[in-house]
Amino acid sequence: MESSGVDADVVIAGAGPTGLMLACELRLAGADVLIVERLAGRTGESRAGGMHSRTLEVLDQRGILDRFLAIGDAQPVGHFSGLYLEFDESESRHPYPLMILQADIERLLEEWAVELGVRFQWSAEVTGIAQDDSGVSVELGTAPAATRTVRARYLVGCDGGRSAVRKLSGIDFPGTPATMTALIGDVELPELTEDYVWVRRCPTGDWSAIAFEPGWYRVIASEYDRVAGRDEPVTFEQLRASLIRLAGTDFGMTGPRWVSRFSDAARQAAQYRAGRVLLAGDAAHIHFPAGGQGLNMGVQDAVNLGWKLAAVVTGRAPESLLDTYHSERHPVGEQVLHNTRAQSALARPGPHTDALRDVFSTLMESDDVNRRLRGMLTALTVRYPVDGDHPLAGRRVPDADLKTAEGDTCVYELLHAARPVLVTLNGITEVAAAADGWADRVELVDATSEDDYWFVPDLDEIPAPAALLIRPDGHVAWAAADGDPIDRPALRAALTTWLGPARQP
Ligand SMILES: Cc1cc2nc3c(=O)[nH]c(=O)nc-3n(C[C@H](O)[C@H](O)[C@H](O)COP(=O)(O)OP(=O)(O)OC[C@H]3O[C@@H](n4cnc5c(N)ncnc54)[C@H](O)[C@@H]3O)c2cc1C
Incomplete structure (x- = not known):
């Protein structure tokens, strides 16, 4: 201890x-x-x-x-x-x-x-x-x-x-409980002539076989007319029998490295x-x-x-x-x-x-x-319920190209240390002053954006922001639009919510 x-x-x-x-x-x-x-x-x-x-x-x-x-x-x-x-x-x-x-x-x-x-x-x-x-x-x-x-x-x-x-x-x-059973295994299939059999549908289910590594196939055999008991053991013979029921053959299946089972229980x-x-x-x-x-x-x-x-x-x-x-x-x-x-x-x-x-x-x-x-x-469109009406608020920050006094970088490089980052773009410095009480907990970066527009998957292009507070997980906690006055109380509220109360520098 x-x-x-x-x-x-x-x-x-x-x-x-x-x-x-x-x-x-x-x-x-x-x-x-x-x-x-x-x-x-x-x-x-x-x-x-x-x-x-x-x-x-x-x-x-x-x-x-x-x-x-x-x-x-x-x-x-x-x-x-x-x-x-x-x-x-x-x-x-x-x-x-x-x-x-x-x-x-x-x-x-x-x-x-x-x-x-x-x-x-x-x-x-x-x-x-x-x-x-x-x-x-x-x-x-x-x-x-x-x-x-x-x-x-x-x-x-x-x-x-x-x-x-x-x-x-x-x-x-x-x-919801399981309504089907799928058996999965990494095996050799000497008689299968293709490397890749994508979901082949059959009257009682479907099967697929994909060569993940040379000589080894991942076989999945899904049957919808039976639900396996939760603690029923899984065997290679079950997988073989299931493949035969679905595909009519086991393709000479041998040498299982691993067999398992899954279902649609959610x-x-x-x-x-x-x-x-x-x-x-x-x-x-x-x-x-x-x-x-x-x-x-x-x-x-x-x-x-x-x-x-x-x-x-x-x-x-x-x-x-x-x-x-x-x-x-x-x-x-x-x-x-x-x-x-x-x-x-x-x-x-x-x-x-x-x-x-x-x-x-x-x-x-x-x-x-x-x-x-x-x-x-x-999961590129996941948006968390973060305060603020900037389109980036709560969304994952795009990995935009930036220029700083130290040279070229990009947003994700700023997140390597897993610390919150307050990026001021296009010369906005009053943001840094508003964040004074959090200087021990946030990385301040002054940069310019290489692009005037940033691409957001569910929005298309949006104008590059003037400043943004990025959480260590890469989601935007606060952002200011270019041309809008900086809402200092909103920035301070975001810093308090995500980093804790301000401290005397
Ligand atoms: C057929 C199949 C295909 C899949 N394909 C994909 C895919 O392509 N992409 C994808 O994103 N996901 C896929 N998944 C899901 C993925 O495998 C799981 O979501 C993932 O393994 C979950 O990771 P985990 O660390 O949460 O849990 P697990 O991987 O289950 O790890 C849990 C760990 O906890 C340990 N443990 C258990 N009980 C205890 C205990 N009491 N004390 C201490 N240790 C314990 C276990 O030994 C294990 O090491 C697939 C799942 C299946 C079944």
Whole structure:
């Protein structure tokens, strides 16, 4: 135990993508973090196989995207329930889904976490929680060994869909049950002649087979006429039998590296926070994996929560800041559950759905429809309920090119240190004076914009602002339009809301 009486400012349960990203965000913002993970080490298994534009952007905001681009494969199109979606280059510097296995994402995030000084305890399963006014005691069990307890100011459950932290803290998980079963496996298919079989629809479901790595296929066999029991074991033979039922052959399937199961069950935690316990990632929401949004949403939960929780545990901001985590991220989760329910409805077999898919794919030829669906899946159009009527308020800041006295830069480079940034553009200096009382907590940058207009995915082009306060997660907390007088009280209110009260310089 440390002298302060806690083992860490924050204990995170689960070293999946969400827990790892959260740990890094907390460390960058100065919090001490311990990850406790039930497993003894990495399994090398991959459920997710890709990342979307906004996730690529948040990694870019931290200066670590190159590590992922070096091993990932940019895809020309995305999909909504298996129907192709086009991407648009003006919306992001990364207008593509990046095909990259979850195991590689976890490995790279873990390497970064180690560089940042995150501590890990493996073979440490959360089995009990007791919270009081000053912290949380977390009981760890590694059957059959005796249990031990670690103490933290806050505990975050990033422990997946069956989250023990969620159950132990009494948070409800309402939603809709499974109506189908999909089996998934990484296997060899010597008799399949194509590298890529995209969603092949059949009378009772569909199947696909995609060569993620040379010689290895990811096979998904979805059947809509049965729902597997929650604890029923998953076997290679079940996957083979399911593929034979759907495709009429198993293509000589051999050598399973990994088999698993998923469904269209969709549930969301009623509260993302119960006192000193918070939930993020699959612990807070589960849904049909169509469109590949789950890992992305977990990483983005982490980026929303990390800087807020670090500001609270290091005494820079009041505890009430944590409530904005639920109010901002719960609606995003709701929206994803909604669109994945729509995707699972569109995937059902039968002539009625075939007709619906025909109609839907014709609609998707319209730019507006394509853009709307793309915004949902990429999360580029997420807007948080932030005060102010500037079009950027609450939206993710575009990665505009800037010039400063030090040279050329861009907005995301300013966010590498994960600190709030107050950018004054086109020579506006009175903004800096208004932010005097926050000089210890905000980075002031005087710059000019290379472009007169900035592109915002759901708005098209807007005039470059005169000044903007950017939160560490890359969302705009306050902005002033070029030519308008600077609303100093509004700027000070935004600084107070997001950074805490002013202090004497
Ligand atoms: C078939 C399939 C394909 C998918 N494809 C995509 C995709 O392309 N894109 C995408 O974005 N998402 C995809 N997803 C979803 C994605 O895999 C999940 O959303 C993601 O893994 C969630 O990350 P997480 O860190 O929140 O939880 P997890 O990855 O589940 O990690 C939870 C961690 O907590 C640990 N743990 C559990 N209980 C405890 C405990 N009591 N104490 C301590 N540790 C514990 C676990 O061992 C695990 O390491 C897919 C899912 C499936 C099923």
